[in-house]
Amino acid sequence: MGWQLTVGGALLGLGGLWISYCLLLLVSNYRKARTMGLPIRIIPISHTNPFWTVVDRHVLAIIKRLPFGLGDNNFTRYNFRGWELDDGCRSHDEMGDAFVMVTPGRNWLYIANPEALTEVFRRRADFHRCVELTEILDVFGPSIATAKGQRWRMQRKITASCFNEPTNEIVWREALWLAKDMLHYWSTKSSLTSAADDCRTLSLHVLSRASFGKSFKFEGHEERGTTGISASYKNSLQTILENCVVIMALGTKTIAKPWMPKRIQKIHEAWVTFRKYMTDLYEEEKKAFSEGHTGGGNLMKSLVRASHEETKIGTGLTEAEIYGNIFAFNFAGHDTTAHSFTFAIYFLAANPDVQAWIREEIQEVLGENDEEWSYTQDFPRLKRCLAVLMETIRLYTPVPVAKWTDQQAQILEIGDKVVHIPPETMIIPAYVALHTQPENWGSDAVDWRPSRWVTSTSIPSTLDEEELITPRRGSFLGWSDGSRDCVGRKFSQVEFVATLARLFLDWRVDPVPLGEENMENARERVKTLIKTDSRMVLLLQMLHPERAPLRWTKITDSATDVRRSY
Template identity: 45%
Template sequence: MANPVLIAVLLLPLGVFVSSLWGVFRNYRAARTIGLPIIILPISLTNLLWMMLVRHVMPLLERLPFGSGYFTRFCYTGWEFKDKSRAHVEFGDAFTSVTPGKNWVYLCNADAVTEIIRRERQGEFARPVEMLAMLDVFGPNLSTVHGKDWQRQRKCTTATFNEHNNALVWDESRRQAHQMLEYWMSAGESGTRTTADDVRTLALDVLLFAGFGKSFDFKGSKTKEKSTGPLSYRDALALILENAVPILAIGPKVLQRLSFVPGLGRLGQATIEFKQYMVDMLEENKHATDIQGTQANLLTSLVRAAVVDKQLSEDEVFGNMFVFNFAGHDTTAHTLAFTFVLLAVYPEVQDWMAEEINNVVNNNGSEQLSYDLFASFPRTLAILLETVRLFDPLLSLVKVSESRPQTLTIGDKDHTLPTGTQVLLNLNALQTHPKYWGDDGHDWRPSRWIKAGSVDGQEELITPVKGSYLPWGEGLRACPGKKFAQVEHVAVMVAIFREHCVAPVKLAGEDDAAAKKRTLDVVNDAGMVLLLQMFHPEKAALQWRKRV
């Protein structure tokens, strides 16, 4: 008599295969009605098991005879970074990716993108809430709710992002940058390999100061002490942010029950202690003598909304405290890491930026540059704009035709998208496509952002074609922290590059050209984890020195 367990084990792969085959067939029939070019993939990009294995499996698959086919080209999360605009030059402004799970329409047409963003206000397109539900780690938040709940939470949080807060960001970013530079300079000719870790610390310290009223001095990676006791608020949050993947995938409650698993115990403890810190901060601010008159930061705005205005629940306060830390920290940290390594490769861009910084300093007769001068640094801001153009942390924005089929004009044709179709606004393609950025759109060239000629000696930034540049989103769901991020990045650059410069540390036998190529390879060896990031930034050792 056959072993039923053995039969079940043998039938399981067959069942998965048949289910996947049926899913592809069903979705292919729906995709044909859209009328766009079709790419068929045998695995869904949102399959959790595949997402965990793909980075390890794909290098092996690429060596097989079909390694250059559509499967290895498109069948992994983050393929957009490597492919850039090539797929849309090849297949057109839009194409449909058919998978066993869903159909995905990849869109690279600025007019159609602008139309989708406009129609999102009317409820015709929406964010796929189920894809973002994992961000409900500590409670509902601005990233995971929609409709009236979103409007209510948006109103409670936007008061944080004002000019007073931007001035705090400016001052604290410069203070942290000076301390970070001092730490980097101490490494001498051997350079530092901790750039990515150190900018994570800087970004966290700025966020905690401007958003939560907590001040810390910068500590470099090698100066941090490993603790086995209770974690501070900053250390607990840092540990959570550094290990966001398992926390978002498993959830803090399950993680805490897995404390016996090596490596997870400390992380589970961090989620417990961070939640307790949030509870304590909420209670402390509840009993502030004059919460109504307190100068708003993110924390006081959330507490005021919960205690005075009765607009938020405590879980919503905790949820937003976490998601603003998560979203505001990692995007900034990864972008700073890319920027510093790129500047090391391109010394001429450092000189171009330093010229502007010194002109502003000299014209104002003081090194104590205030936030009022932020607009005087278009070149320095262009460094950020160009970096996120090519290294956008998100790669794409997802919208869905949620409630009914939607007709969308792409080029000169109308296409009807069935209910539930996922539309990916392919940011990496939009922001590199030769139609919008010229033949050198794949090159990192910050000067492209400066208008030819100037008025009264003041350079100005170009305005990209509407819908072709969306690193902070646009419309209803635009990132509320856009100015925060820009002010922070410019302030850090101003603090560091006025009197200092950076270069790759050369290995034995390398000349300048070889060292720059190797360092640029580190930059391009990047992909999606939760956001776009370099896989091995520690391979790019950077040496800092005083500018001659």
């Protein structure tokens, strides 16, 4: 009994010390926050604390149930990752363009003012990317996502030269080829529950072709092999993507130890497999390059070549940086696109009129033979298809961007206020508020309506007179802004548009009604699922899309299609 009391006492003591330490930090951060002269909200636990993120919603759900309104407070409203999605514009309506969230970790300055944010993105040297949040990407070597200063400039220059039109052409072809098989697979299912998983497969296969020049045939959820090179590439990458945090926390040397638990050993095996995959292809490309074979394009080849050119002038990527960047592309380009696809497919299933609207464009621009569909001529004309992606990302922005002031204080004009921002303050673009402000997006800003992105030069207009709108600068930040924006923006747009065009040319998707439901009820249920089931995991995603099964139907005549004028 004696030792239990001692251990219990020690634990209590440690707990008390930890709470006192957090309180001290909170008070110190509160003092700094007050100097900014902005509204303040205080939360007791840092919402990015890795232990807290595991239990946050469960704990808060219990506290919310407390009687007499005791559970209705800033703790339950703000103290979890992704609170913005639930909150919408509310906080900024209450507190204006900017407010500070005080946490024991750092102060988070939320800004919903387009001009101020444009300035933040322009002043890259004052407002840095918070690489603490992206360093999990360095599991194979340093990359553009985490590099700083001169090293980042060199990496960005080389990387940007690889994301070029020949790469986009490859993405277009590969996505069309894969989408055709995905559609075939989907059309055999009377109740499709694997749309999200299949979108991930498609996106991974496009990346494999673009990164390494390796094409893998599409395999639906139930067709997947567990052996062979495609499986080893996919499974290892998938395992690494899902366990980046563990690899980062323990380090690649520690996860290699034979005494590690089986689960960790599996992660290490995946790391070794993927690294070998990259090393073999790197050696292949280097050999081909030294023998003068420069034809055919993929990102690995382009990195080796561009890096070789740069080396002549004394810079260039190291081998570790090439692996780091290839992994960063795979990481940054995989779930971002796949999750956006899943959202879009479900939104389209709930909105047959939008399906008809994009189909009108697809049928006008593209003929029956997809072999003849041209990236250079057809992609720029598929504006309604691109509008579906823009609208989806406007409402469900997958990548949350965070900047910070590092060790310097900064001055920033936010609306009519000049704010003195202390060192070590996080700067957070308030996406949900920015992307739904009625002054920029209209009174129906919270509705998913892709046609808001398309305008026409004349009324009535032909499809070729339609143009995509350019939103007010700083009011749409789906791919970020400034010189450190997404290098894969067009890559993802081409992949999305090609896939959408292939899927919806002559097919439609509907939810499968459950029980006594009619189709209208089923569509409403899908809309509710999107709203209630979307959460920030590593990125924003639907958690359980399989709960709303889908069905694809070939359009045999115009009667099967639902047309409505816009």
